[in-house]
Amino acid sequence: MPLLSKKFIMLTCAMSCAAATLTLAGCSSAGAGSGSTNPAASSNGTPTASAGTVAATGNVVSQTGNTVSDAGGLISNTPLPIPGVATSQQDLGTTVTNGGQIVTALGDGISSGLGKMGSNPNPIGTTVASTGTVISKTGITVGSAGQLVTDLGATGSPLQPLSPLTTPIGSALSSAGVSIDSAGQLAALSLAIGPVQQVTQSLSTAIVPTITTVTDTTQTIGQTTGLGQPVSGLLATIGNGISSAGTQVGGSSSNVLAKDVGGIVTTVGGVVTSTSGLLTSDSASGSPSTSPLAALPSLSSLSSLSSVGGTGSSGASPLAPITGLLANASASGSTAGSSPLAPVTGLISGASGSASASGSGSASSPLTPLTGLLGNLGTMGGRTH
Template identity: 40%
Template sequence: MSDRRRVSIHFIPAPSVRLCAPIVAIVAACALAACGSDGVSVPTGLSGNNSGGNVTPTDPPSPPTAKTTGTITTVGKVATDLGGAISSLPVPGASSGVTGGVGSTVGALGPVIDSTADALSDGLGQIGTTANPVGTTVAKLGTPVSATSGVIAGVAKTVDALGTGPLSPLAPVTTPVAGALYTAANGVQAGGMILGNRLASSPVQQVTQPVSNAITPLVITLGQTTQAVGTTSGLGQPVSGVLAQVGNALQGAGTTVGSSSKEPLVGDSGQLASVLGTTITNAGGLVNPNGPNGAAPIPGLITSLAGSTNTSVAAGSAGSGGAGSPLASLTGPLSGVTSGASGGTNPLSALTGALTSVTGALSSAPAAGAGSGAAGVGSLLGNGLPVLGKLQ
C-alpha cells in the first residue's frame, strides 16, 4: 500500500495539481459535510442490507425567531409546522418513516424561505443605510441554496423508508437511491457554502456596487417624493390614519383567529393575517414621514413584507395623529378596534366597522391644508367602502 501511494504521488505533475485545485476544494467541502459538520450527513448502512430500520438524516434546525415577522417568514413557519403535521399522519401499509420523510421534506422548506427573506431584508431592505444593498442580497443567496440540502435529505429519508416494513422487498432499489440522494444533499450543502463565498468576494461585489449606486438615490428620492406629496396636499396623515385603522383591525382579527385553536397551522393563519395588517399600516409611511415606517418607506416595506431575523422597520420621528392632532379622533381608537376584534363573534367585524367609521371621519374632518382634496378623497371612500359594513 505504501509503495502504491508513493508511485501515484510521484507521477502527478505540478500543472495538474493547480488545475485540480477547485475540484479538490469542492471534494474537501463535501467530505466535511459528510462528516456531519453542518446539518446533513451521509448515514451508514445504506449500501447493502437495510432491514435494521429507518435511516434518519440530521433534521435542519428550526428557523430562529424573526425580529421582523413578515409575510415570507410566516410562510416559512407554515411550511415548518405543516411538515410536523404531516410527520404525525399514519399511512396504512407504510412505515412511519415514510410520513416522517415527507414531513421532513416539507418542513425543510422553512429554513430555505427564512434565509431568502433575510437576503432580501438585509440587503434591499436596507437601501440608504448600507453601502451596497444589492451586493449584500447577492452575497446571502448561497445560504438558501445550502439550506435546500435539507429538502433533498428529506426525500432521501422518504425513499429509504419505502424499503422497510411491509415494503422491505423494495430495499434493493430504495437503498442505493437513498444513498445517492444523501450524497447529493451533502453536495448541495457544500456547494451553497462555496457559492456564498464566491458571491461575497470582491470581484462580485465590485459588479454589484454600481447597481447599488444607481438604485439607492432613486429609491430614496421616490420615497421622499411620495411623502412630500402627502405632506403638501394634507392627505398624508388622513391616508396613513386609514391604513393604520385597517391594519390594526386586521391584526386584531388575526390574533382572534390564532388564539381560537391550539393547532399550529391555525395559529399560523392568524399570524399571516396579522403580518398583512402590519404591512398595511407600514404602507402609510409612503405618504406620512411622521408615521409608522416613515424613516425609509420603500426599504421598510421590503422588510415588512419579507421579514427578517436581523433588521426591523424604522418609524418616523413622531407617531401619526398624536395629542392635539386634528386626526386624534381618527387614530386614537386603534386599541378599541383591536379589542373589539377580540370580543366579537366575527373576526372581520372590526375590520369592516373600522373601514366604515374611518371613511366617514375623513369625509367630515379634512386635514389642515387639504382643502377640497381631502374632502374629495373622503367622499370617494365614503361612497365605496361602507358596502363592506354589510358583511358584518
C-alpha cells in the same frame, strides 16, 4: 455499501468546502482594499420608509416558511395506524420542515438586506449573499427527500417490493443534496466578498438613493395635496385591523398551525401598515388636514380672476362663457327652480349663509373659499350681461 459510500461523499464534500473556505480567506486577506467586506455591516443611518415595507414583506415570507416547517413537525409526530410507515413518515416530516427553512431563509435575506435600506450600507449585497443559504437549505431538503425515497422500499415497508427502484433513486437524490448543500455554502462565501461584493456595493450606492428620492416625492405629494395624512391613516387603520385579526386567530387555539396562520395574517397587516409611511413623513412639520378637501382653499386664489371679467363685453374674457353659465344657472335656479344646478347653487348659498350667520367670519366654514369663488364668478357673469 450504500451507507459507506454516502459517508465518503459527505466527507469529501466537507473537505472540499473547508479547502475552498481557506482559499477564499487567503485571497481576501492578500488583496488590497480598506473597505468592509461584510455586506451585513450596518451604518448609523435610519431605515427608509420603503425599507419598512420591504422588511414587512420579508417577515411575511419568513413566517410562511415557519408555518411550513411546523407543518412538517406535525407530520413527523402524528401517529398513523399504518404498519411499516413510521420511518417514511418521519422522513416526510423532515423533508417538509427543511422545505420550510428554504422559504424562511429567503424571507430573512429580504428583511436583513433590502429591508434595511438606509441603515445597511450594502442592502443588495446582504440579500444576494443570503441566496447561498437558500441554496444550501435546498440541498438539505433534496437530501432528506432522497432518504424518504430510500426508506419507502426499506424492509417492513408496504412498498418494499419497489426497493430495486427506490434505493438507487434515493441514493442519487441524497448525493445530489450533499452537492447542492456544499455549493450553497460556497456561494454564501463567494457572494459576500470579493468582486461580487464590490458589484453589489455599487448597485446599492446607485439604487438606494433613487428609491429614497421616489419615496420622498410621494410623501411630498401627499403632504402638498393634503391627502397623505388621511390616506396614511386609513392604511394604518386597515393594517392594524388585519394584525389584530391575526392575533385573534393565533390565540384562538393551542394548535401550532393556528398560531402560525395567525402570525401570517399579523405580518400581512404589518405590510399594509408600513405602506402608510410612503404617503406622509413622521417628521413633517405641522398637522396636515385629515380632510380630502383640504386642498380646496387654494382655489380662493382664483377669486382674483373676477377682475378679468370686469365690465365690458362678454368677449373680453375667456371665462365669460363659464361665468355667464353659472350666473344664468343661479338665476334660473332661484326663480323657476327648473335649473339642473338649482340644488347645488341652493346648497352652496345655504352653506355661505350659514357661515356668515355664525358670526365667526369666512374661516367658520370649510366651504367658504369655494362659495366665495363661485359667488365672485356669478357676479362677474352677471355684469357681463
